[in-house]
Structures are given as C-alpha cells and as structure tokens.
Amino acid sequence: MELRHLRYFIAVAESRSVRAASEQLHVTQPAISRQIQDLEEAIGATLFERTPRGLKLTSAGMAYLAEARDILARVDAANRLAHRIASGVQGRLRVGFVENASWSGLVSSALHAFQQTASDVALELQPMNTPEQLDAIAAERLDGGFCYRFGALPDGFASLPLLEQGVVLAVPEHSATGREGPVDARDLVDVPFIAFPRHVYAAYYDRLISACAQRGLTLDIRQEASTETAILSLVAAGVGAALVNAANRERPPARVRFVDVRDLSVRLPLEFCHLAQHGNAALQRFIDLLAANKNA
Incomplete structure (x- = not known):
C-alpha cells in the first residue's frame, strides 16, 4: 500500500465519483478504479457500495476515511517539520559561551537576531569556559561555542573568527593603583594579585604570565578563583588586583575600577567553534548569521 492509494480513496x-476524482487528481478513471480495487483487496474489506446514484461508503469505508485523512494529515505535518528542520528554522541549537563575551556587541546582537528569525529553534545557552566548551563540542553535548582560543583547534573542528579583546587591570575602588590614569607593568610589582588556577585554561594562563614576564612583572598571586566573576568579586572585596578580559568594562562590578596597562598586550581572539562536519541546519543558519553580522 502506498500513500497514493489513500489519496485516491479520499x-x-x-466526490462519490471516480470521474470527479479523476478530474480533480488528473489521473485516468481506470487507474483510480484499479487503485481502489487494490486497496480493498489489501485491507480485505469493501469500502464502497456501487449504487445507481454513484458510490457510497460502506461502514468500513466511513471508518477508513477518518483514519486515512488522519494519516495524510500526519504525513503532511511530518513533511513540513522535516523541511523546517532542514531549513534551520526549527529544531535545537546548543551553544556554549564565555559569559563576558555575551554582554554586548556582536555576540548578543547575533543571539537576538537568531531568536527573531528562527523563533521555533530551541536555543539552549550554556555558560562555560573555553576548554569546557571544546570538550562538550567534541562529545556533541554542544553544537558550537563562543571561545577565546589559543593554539590549534582539536582535529575535526572549525571556527569563525569574530573579534579580539585584550586585558585590563581590575583594582579595588579604594586602591591607589591607577588613580592617576594608565600604569606600566613594572608599577604592579608589589601589588597582590588574584588569578585563576593554571588547570582552568593552561594555554591562556601561560600566555598571560609570559606577557607579564616580558615586561618585568612577576605576578604576586595571593588568591585563585576559577571564573572571572569570582575573581572580580574578590577584587571588589579588596583582596587584590586582577588582569581580566577587557570585555568586563561593559558590565563593571560595584567597587571595582578598571585601569589600562600601557605596555601589556595580551590578545584574546574570540571565535565561534564547532565541528567541521555536522548535520544541524540550525547551526549552519547561526554560523551564516554570525558571518553576516561580523562583516556588516
């Protein structure tokens, strides 16, 4: 049995007429009659009574008509759903992000635009640091993520470069450091620092420590915290200073000041990372949107 049997039957x-159905479907009358006979043989029941006034549904035929309509409606709905998913306007998209990357600019604009243009895609946003995101993408727990990348990507990955951030010095509001404006790295030699443990993101940690050392600064790390949010809360409490992503300027915590370090430059390249081979049309739609916004 094929779907055309159901369509011909309906x-x-x-219409209660093979002739009228033939005109409606643009199929010859003998072909329709043959398909109806095949259908009746397949299900083992007579669906129509042949009367002088035309065809009349039997009780079995009336019951079968309701089910046939439901089957075709569900097939049509399945077809529409598959088309929408294949077009990237329906489905699920799981995206990781480093929190400070999403506070303004390209990332927040892209997320907003995607929700407006693909409102039927279930967008799941998960805050994670970069190594956690890369692990989750590799394990297919995430479809992609906004990562600050250092070094080569794992095999099988691809990325879309978006923008570059830098680092800025965060100090307690009452601190004398940077009160008169930008400072040099050597001015921070005796300043107590808060940093994250090296195991959180070894590549970035090593890059930061090396850049400081090149400017004659060995960080006096008194406290460690695993996220910049926690680090900045310790700065606000007066525990020490910290070198953090300059994106934090967009959302400055209370009791924290940001100070430029004139001679210290650490590039923080933000990229959208994902598996090179994927079958998620919603992901591809999002990547295309990011690329368009980036070049706008």
Whole structure:
C-alpha cells in the first residue's frame, strides 16, 4: 500500500465519483478504479457500495476515511517539520559561551537576531569556559561555542573568527593603583594579585604570565578563583588586583575600577567553534548569521 492509494480513496469518497476524482487528481478513471480495487483487496474489506446514484461508503469505508485523512494529515505535518528542520528554522541549537563575551556587541546582537528569525529553534545557552566548551563540542553535548582560543583547534573542528579583546587591570575602588590614569607593568610589582588556577585554561594562563614576564612583572598571586566573576568579586572585596578580559568594562562590578596597562598586550581572539562536519541546519543558519553580522 502506498500513500497514493489513500489519496485516491479520499478523493473518490469525498466526490462519490471516480470521474470527479479523476478530474480533480488528473489521473485516468481506470487507474483510480484499479487503485481502489487494490486497496480493498489489501485491507480485505469493501469500502464502497456501487449504487445507481454513484458510490457510497460502506461502514468500513466511513471508518477508513477518518483514519486515512488522519494519516495524510500526519504525513503532511511530518513533511513540513522535516523541511523546517532542514531549513534551520526549527529544531535545537546548543551553544556554549564565555559569559563576558555575551554582554554586548556582536555576540548578543547575533543571539537576538537568531531568536527573531528562527523563533521555533530551541536555543539552549550554556555558560562555560573555553576548554569546557571544546570538550562538550567534541562529545556533541554542544553544537558550537563562543571561545577565546589559543593554539590549534582539536582535529575535526572549525571556527569563525569574530573579534579580539585584550586585558585590563581590575583594582579595588579604594586602591591607589591607577588613580592617576594608565600604569606600566613594572608599577604592579608589589601589588597582590588574584588569578585563576593554571588547570582552568593552561594555554591562556601561560600566555598571560609570559606577557607579564616580558615586561618585568612577576605576578604576586595571593588568591585563585576559577571564573572571572569570582575573581572580580574578590577584587571588589579588596583582596587584590586582577588582569581580566577587557570585555568586563561593559558590565563593571560595584567597587571595582578598571585601569589600562600601557605596555601589556595580551590578545584574546574570540571565535565561534564547532565541528567541521555536522548535520544541524540550525547551526549552519547561526554560523551564516554570525558571518553576516561580523562583516556588516
């Protein structure tokens, strides 16, 4: 049995005429009659009574008509759903992000635009640091993520470069450091620092420590915290200073000041990372949107 059997049956049942169904479907009358006979043989029941006034549904035929309509409606709905998913306007998209990357600019604009243009895609946003995101993407727990990348990507990955951030010095509001404006790295030799443990993101940690050392600064790390949010809360409490992503300027914590370090430059390249081979049309739609916004 094929779907055309159901379509022919419904057309005949609704018009009560093979001739009318033939005109409606643009199929010859003998072909329709043959398909109806095949259908009746397949299910082992007579669906129509042949009367002088035309065809009349039997009780079995009336019951079969309701089910046939439901089957075709569900097939049509399945077809529409598959088309929408294949077009990237329906489905699920799981995206990781480093929190400070999403506070303004390209990332927040892209997320907003995607929700406006693909409102039927279930967008799941998960805050994670970069190594956690890369692990989750590799394990297919995430479809992609906004990562600050250092070094080569794992095999099988691809990325879209978006923008570059830098670092800035965060100090307690009452601190004398930077009160008169930008400072040099050597001015921070005796300043107590808060940093994250090296195991959180070894590549970035090593890059930061090396850049400081090149400017004659060995960080006096008194406290460690695993996220910049926690680090900045310790700065606000007066525990020490910290070198943090300059994106934090967009959302400055209370009791924290940001100070430029004139001679210290650490590039923080933000990229959208994902598996090179994927079958998620919603992900591809999001990547295309990011690329368009980036070049706008």
